[in-house]
Amino acid sequence: GENVEQHPSTLSVQEGDSAVIKCTYSDSASNYFPWYKQELGKGPQLIIDIRSNVGEKKDQRIAVTLNKTAKHFSLHITETQPEDSAVYFCAAPGYGGSQGNLIFGKGTKLSVKP
Amino acid sequence: DGGITQSPKYLFRKEGQNVTLSCEQNLNHDAMYWYRQDPGQGLRLIYYSQIVNDFQKGDIAEGYSVSREKKESFPLTVTSAQKNPTAFYLCASTTGPGGNQPQHFGDGTRLSIL
Numbered sequence: 095g096e097n098v099e100q101h102p103s104t105l106s107v108q109e110g111d112s113a114v115i116k117c118t119y120s121d122s123a124s125n126y127f128p129w130y131k132q133e134l135g136k137g138p139q140l141i142i143d144i145r146s147n148v149g150e151k152k153d154q155r156i157a158v159t160l161n162k163t164a165k166h167f168s169l170h171i172t173e174t175q176p177e178d179s180a181v182y183f184c185a186a187p188g189y190g191g192s193q194g195n196l197i198f199g200k201g202t203k204l205s206v207k208p
Numbered sequence: 209d210g211g212i213t214q215s216p217k218y219l220f221r222k223e224g225q226n227v228t229l230s231c232e233q234n235l236n237h238d239a240m241y242w243y244r245q246d247p248g249q250g251l252r253l254i255y256y257s258q259i260v261n262d263f264q265k266g267d268i269a270e271g272y273s274v275s276r277e278k279k280e281s282f283p284l285t286v287t288s289a290q291k292n293p294t295a296f297y298l299c300a301s302t303t304g305p306g307g308n309q310p311q312h313f314g315d316g317t318r319l320s321i322l
Contacts, residue, residue, distance in 0.1 A: 103248070126308045137212075137298050137313030138251075183250065187307030194258060194307050195241070195266070200250035 096121045096188045100199025107174055108207050115202045117184035118166040127167045128196070129158060130183045138183055142169070174206045210235045214299050214314035220322045221286065221293055229284045229317045231299035238304060240282035241311065244268060245296040254297075257282055286319060294320050 097120040107113050117127075125146040130138035144151045144158045144167065151158050157170040171178055181203050185196040212233045221227045231240065239258045243251040253266030257276040271290025276282055282301075286293045296318050300311040 100250075128310050130313075135316075137214075137300075137315045139313070140310045143310055189307075194239070195253060195256060196307060196311060198251040200248065 096124060096186055096197045098184060098186050098197045098199045100184050100202060102202060103200065104203045104205070106205045106207065109174060109176060111174055113169075113171045113174055113178070113204055113206075115169045115182055115184070115204070116166060117168070117186075117199050118164075119186040120165065121186070121189050122162075122165060123189060124165075124186045126187055127158070127160060128185050129169045130185070130198075132181045132183065132201075134180075141182075171204075174204075176206050176208050179204055179206045212299055212301055212312055212314035214297075214317050216317060217315070219317055219319045221319060222322050224288045226285055226287050227293075227319070229286070229297055229299075229319070231282045231284065231314060232280055233282075233299075233301045233312075234280065235301055235303075235312060236279070237301035237312070238279070239302045240276070241300040241302075242266075242272070242274065242282070242284045243298040243300065245298055245316075251298065254284065 099118045128143035131141045132138040142158050155172045160167040181201045183201050184199045188195040188197045215230045241256040242254040252268050254272050255274040257263035263276050273285045296316050298316045299314045302309045302311045
């Protein structure tokens with residue numbers, strides 16, 4: 095089945111700097127890669143996703159890049175702000191016994207210092 | 209507004225007691241999911257249901273039970289067989305098989321042992 099590794103587990107940046115979180119996946123057939131943001135005491139919210147027919151997608155200060163050959167995808171946040179502080183999760187489709195589900199990384203706690 | 213509602217927000221369980229967590233969605237989604245979240249562990253799948261009256265075990269189903277009698281509702285029962293129930297429980301839904309579609313999450317129920 096799919097295995098999703100996420101790094102780093104914690105990330106601290108100064109306000110205005112960029113933040114990058116990377117995930118790797120194991121199944122070369124995976125074709126959908128969402129990123130979620132979870133604030134304290136709340137459920138994860140989808141912030142951006144990418145399908146395997148494109149290599150990059152942007153939405154204002156957030157971008158996701160996908161390298162299918164290397165089987166990794168990354169979340170890029172530019173001009174970080176204190177309200178970007180949260181836990182971020184990547185995910186990829188499960189196959190085999192997990193078919194029809196998403197497999198989540200273990201999360202990255204991002205802290206943006208003012 | 210369409211969304212997923214989980215209740216209660218906080219729940220306490222006594223020794224030997226079964227407790228039920230509610231999840232209701234008005235998004236007209238076919239598939240629904242239950243995840244358990246522990247610090248540093250990411251999201252682990254407990255049960256999922258892709259259509260009414262059908263559900264499948266996830267990775268950590270032992271000590272839990274579910275039902276799917278209505279499309280809108282997917283309650284989770286934490287039984288007395290679950291010896292370590294303290295966690296944050298998240299319900300999600302999606303339009304179709306969740307491996308290639310974004311999942312929408314509720315705001316969770318925090319369960320603690322008395």
